[in-house]
Amino acid sequence: MYSATRATTAAYRPMLEELGLTYPQYLVMMVLWEAQPRSVRELGAELALDSGTLSPLLKRLEALGLVRRLRSSADERRVEVFLTADGAALSAKAAEIPQRLAAAAGLSAVELDQLRETLGRLTAALQAPR
Structure with a gap:
């Protein structure tokens, strides 16, 4: 399984470089392309990632202009992640x-x-x- 995982990630690499994404960033984007907004907690549960791993991924995606993180007006503790127009458009290229x-x-x-x-x-x- 380890060898298959490494080989799969290596096969993804050149395809994802065309999009400017790493494999973990691609996984986050795929979840958001399915439905948004998603809370950081929901993303973590969906991808089995802890906040220490997910937060830097989201920060980088935000710096790339693909997502926005906003505190929920209904619950200040909840941070919701939205696709930007560029993030949504990237879905077609990734299809x-x-x-x-x-x-x-x-x-x-x-x-x-x-x-x-x-x-x-x-x-x-x-x-x-x-």
Whole structure:
């Protein structure tokens, strides 16, 4: 699994360089492209990242002009993350990345979906309380 993870990240690298993103930044953007705003807490839960890891990612994405972080007017403790116009526009450029990765891996769409499902079950099982 370690080798596959490293190889996958390496395969993503040139594709993401075209977008000006790192792999962790790409993951944050994918969650925001699905639905926004998301609170920092929601992003952390979705990506299994702690605030010490997520905060610098968000700060960098904000510096790139792709996201905005705003305190909720309803709850000052809640920080919400919104896409900027540039961040939303980047979605169209990123749309082909999953297909490009699948092609690089030699996987069909069905195989890729099966792999994603299997990895999701593995992650859930390993994260379940014992």
